[in-house]
Amino acid sequence: MSTLRVHWTIAPAIAPRPLINCNRCGDIKPYRCSKKFRVNANGKRIDVWLIYRCVGCDNSWNFTILERRNRHDIEPARLAALENNDPALVRRFAFDAASLCNRAGRVEDSPDVTVRKDLLDGEPGHADALALELRLDGTTPLRLDRLLAGELGLSRSRLQALDDRRRLTIEPDGAKALRKPVRDGLAVRIDLAKEADCRAILSAACR
Ligand SMILES: [Zn+2]
Numbered sequence: 001m002s003t004l005r006v007h008w009t010i011a012p013a014i015a016p017r018p019l020i021n022c023n024r025c026g027d028i029k030p031y032r033c034s035k036k037f038r039v040n041a042n043g044k045r046i047d048v049w050l051i052y053r054c055v056g057c058d059n060s061w062n063f064t065i066l067e068r069r070n071r072h073d074i075e076p077a078r079l080a081a082l083e084n085n086d087p088a089l090v091r092r093f094a095f096d097a098a099s100l101c102n103r104a105g106r107v108e109d110s111p112d113v114t115v116r117k118d119l120l121d122g123e124p125g126h127a128d129a130l131a132l133e134l135r136l137d138g139t140t141p142l143r144l145d146r147l148l149a150g151e152l153g154l155s156r157s158r159l160q161a162l163d164d165r166r167r168l169t170i171e172p173d174g175a176k177a178l179r180k181p182v183r184d185g186l187a188v189r190i191d192l193a194k195e196a197d198c199r200a201i202l203s204a205a206c207r
Helices: 076-083 087-094 097-104 144-152 156-164 175-179 198-205
Strands: 003-012 017-022 027-042 045-054 060-070 113-121 129-136 168-171 187-191
Touching: 003 198, 017 045, 017 060, 017 097, 027 060, 027 076, 027 087, 045 087, 060 097, 113 144, 129 198, 144 156, 144 175, 144 198, 156 168, 156 175, 168 175
Parallel strands: 003 129
Antiparallel strands: 003 113, 017 027, 027 045, 045 060, 129 187, 168 187
16 A cells, blocks of 8 residues: 655634723624734833734734833844834734733634645555644644545545544544644544545645
8 A cells, every 4th residue: 555645734824813801892802913013112121012903993902922021131133023013923923822812811713724735755646545744833723524624625424434444543642633623743544545536535635
């Protein structure tokens, strides 16, 4: 049996939105990232926030990035990136769901992801098994079975049937991982030797 090995890099497509008790709306509302930092220098002390805005009324909420830090402890290049709303830096903080959740209490995760597929070994036309290595960049509420179904063009019941016939293995968590959010470092292996649409599944896996 020849195996097609593919690496998937999964990234959330939409930054998580903190759920804030908005005093203007009088309700709990998701706040979206404005992609702008606010840098406040007071003498030697610097505070930096990433600004979020209520989807209902545009009210702002500050996500603390640096608190009362000494200006000399911050690299000039870093400070310049913050002052210029460097998009890569914005993205790093905006997708840090754990820190955001620490500050806001609750966040609303979107299940939308982008998947980059890199073929590691094998050819879709000459393989009868698929080995996927999953790397998750950030966090997502997207379930593994929904990810696999969407990307491979299979129904979730078919994935379940493959599992029932022991054609599907998931390391390190086993089949129970199918109904849980995608985790970084999962390895999925599917034996497709008896599947009539083996080729179609394998090409979907690396396309
Ligand atoms: Zn509001």
